[in-house]
């Protein structure tokens with residue numbers, strides 16, 4: 001089992017010990033709306049990878065998606081990664097209940113903090129990351145350590161942050177003080193995709209599932225930019241030459257919005273009335 005390096009261990013920020021962590025998630029994510037969402041995600045993965053040998057569920061949580069994938073892709077080796085011990089235990093139990101002990105035991109569940117670059121795994125045909133709730137250290141130590149390990153990514157994320165914030169300032173409907181445009185957030189999310197890109201074969205599938213307040217075409221530019229930068233398919237104008245080629249991880253294939261009450265997960269965490277209506281978006285990308 002891969003171990004967590006000191007640079008990426010997230011300690012007190014773990015899902016295991018958080019108000020909006022394990023217990024909170026387990027109490028809400030098994031309802032009908034979430035179950036429909038996991039089915040839609042499993043269908044999207046199967047649509048693009050009918051003959052997949054290996055599929056990785058990145059930050060697999062309590063195995064809700066893995067159970068659907070095990071049903072949709074019965075011949076595929078499934079691997080679930082997560083940092084939380086409690087979530088992985090819950091995943092094993094849920095898989096046993098949903099697909100039977102024998103099949104459940106064939107799913108590899110591994111503990112690792114994101115983004116860990118030392119994983120030795122077979123190249124996947126697809127890597128899925130659904131409903132990310134990025135947990136990082138509380139005092140910036142992880143970001144600091146990672147920015148030393150990946151100085152280029154850190155510099156690029158600062159460029160992206162500047163351009164995206166400029167777009168936000170120009171848009172009267174956008175709050176440019178929102179910390180989602182901060183370079184350190186963009187950097188951390190980028191590293192997650194970079195990590196996913198390393199786990200998947202060239203030409204393979206990357207799938208990200210994000211909460212969304214509406215259809216992508218209704219998003220304002222700053223949010224499209226932040227989303228696509230973190231997924232490696234949009235690059236800031238100031239990134240040029242060889243860096244530009246290196247920084248591009250993926251090409252978009254399809255993005256589909258689903259209206260769903262799962263958006264209330266965000267309302268429950270933020271208290272924002274803007275998050276009472278919406279749903280989720282499934283973005284499928286080809287790893288380049």
Ligand SMILES: C[S@@+](CC[C@H](N)C(=O)[O-])C[C@H]1O[C@@H](n2cnc3c(N)ncnc32)[C@H](O)[C@@H]1O
Nearest residue numbers: 015059060061083084113114130131133134135
């Ligand atoms: C909202 S849950 C989603 C779980 C699962 N993807 C799903 O759709 O049901 C977020 C998951 O991300 C994991 N996670 C958050 N930050 C992480 C990190 N830095 N490293 C590894 N896992 C992390 C948590 O442990 C949790 O299981």
